Amino acid sequence: MFAEETRLSLLVRPNDIDALGHVNNAVAMEYLEAGRADWLDRAGIVSGGGVIAVVARAEIDYRVEVPRGTVEVVTVMAEPDPTAFDPEGMNYLVRFRQRVLVPAAPRPAVEAVITVAFVESERRRIVTLQDYLAAAPAR
C-alpha cells in the first residue's frame, strides 16, 4: 500500500517565478508538499481526524533551474521500509524521498528528503504513524 512511487505533474504558475526568471527555491517546497499530498491520496489515506502530519526536517538540493512550463514531482516513501511496514509496530517518522523533474533537464532539478512526524492537534503531542492512520477518516 505504501510502496508505490507517485508522479504528479504541475504547471508552473506565473507567480512561482522570481526575479531571475526561474522558480523560486521556496516554491519548490510547495511542489514537494503537493507531491506528498498526492502520494497520500493515492495510498488511500485521508488527512484529518485530529492527527496532523508535519514536516520535521527538510534536506533539499537544488541542482537545475526550473523554468516556466511543467514539472513532475516524484515521491516515494523511504522510511519505514514500505515493503515491511508493521501496522502493529511504532514509527514516529516517515521519510519521503522526492524529486522535481523538468522536461529539458537530464537530471532532477530538485532532490529532497522530507521527514514527517505526526502531531495530535488537540493535545499538541507527537504520536505515531500508526496513530495517524488509525485516526484518519474512512474514505
Added chain:
Amino acid sequence: METRAIETYIRSTFAEYAGLTEEELFSNGVTLAEAVNRSPRMTNSIDLMETFARTSNAVRKDYGVRVRLPALPLDTPMSGVLATFLAEYDREAGTAAPSARPSVAEMAV
C-alpha cells in the same frame, strides 16, 4: 549484580540504532539530550523517539512484549531511561508487581 538478557538486548539495540557505542550512551550519566548531540543519526527529539520506537519494535519481535515508553524530559540520564524501559517491559510481561507508571513530564519537541 547480574545483567539481565533483556537489558543487554535493549542497550545494544538502542546503541545500534543511535549509531553509538554502549560506552558512549550509558556511561558517566549521559542524558537524552547528550545522546542526541553525540549521535550521527539523530538531530532532534523526534529522531530520539523514533530510535526508542525501533528498539521497542525489536523487543516486541524478539521477546513478544510490547513496550511503550512514557514521555521523558531531555535531561533524563540514559541509565534512568533504561530503568524505565525495563520497568515497562516487566509490567507488560507480567513479571513485576503492578505499580503506578512513572510520573514524568511531557518531552518538548
